[in-house]
Amino acid sequence: MRTIADKKLEPATVTAGLRIEPVDNWHSAWRRVLRFVAKHDGRKKLQIDGDGWLSARQVLIVAFVGDQIAAYLCFSVSPGKTCIEAKLDCHGIAPKFCGRGIESQLYREAVERANSLGCEKLKGFKLTASWC
Numbered sequence: 001m002r003t004i005a006d007k008k009l010e011p012a013t014v015t016a017g018l019r020i021e022p023v024d025n026w027h028s029a030w031r032r033v034l035r036f037v038a039k040h041d042g043r044k045k046l047q048i049d050g051d052g053w054l055s056a057r058q059v060l061i062v063a064f065v066g067d068q069i070a071a072y073l074c075f076s077v078s079p080g081k082t083c084i085e086a087k088l089d090c091h092g093i094a095p096k097f098c099g100r101g102i103e104s105q106l107y108r109e110a111v112e113r114a115n116s117l118g119c120e121k122l123k124g125f126k127l128t129a130s131w132c
Contacts, residue, residue: 087122
């Protein structure tokens, strides 16, 4: 888990109490995160089996501001022709948190996580204005 205090950011982009962490079915906020993802049109992209388990090949990273879910980013990891690939599946942000730098923090955390998993190729990992 990384908090915003770990990074030097411009004051305008700092959101007090921001924390970014991976979330799966073991996380205490799992059900709330699923509702948030569904509300922001990403539920169909999550690979959840009949027992409610998130696929081991999928990473869901969530930004929290205090107890509130602010945003999420989800990507899948799979072997490619020449290397391990990470493919962006979906992302979303609550409108009230747009433009505070959360999107870029979440994006950077996802890239770091993909790199730590040995992914050499990132597909669809373009940070765009389409978050809001």
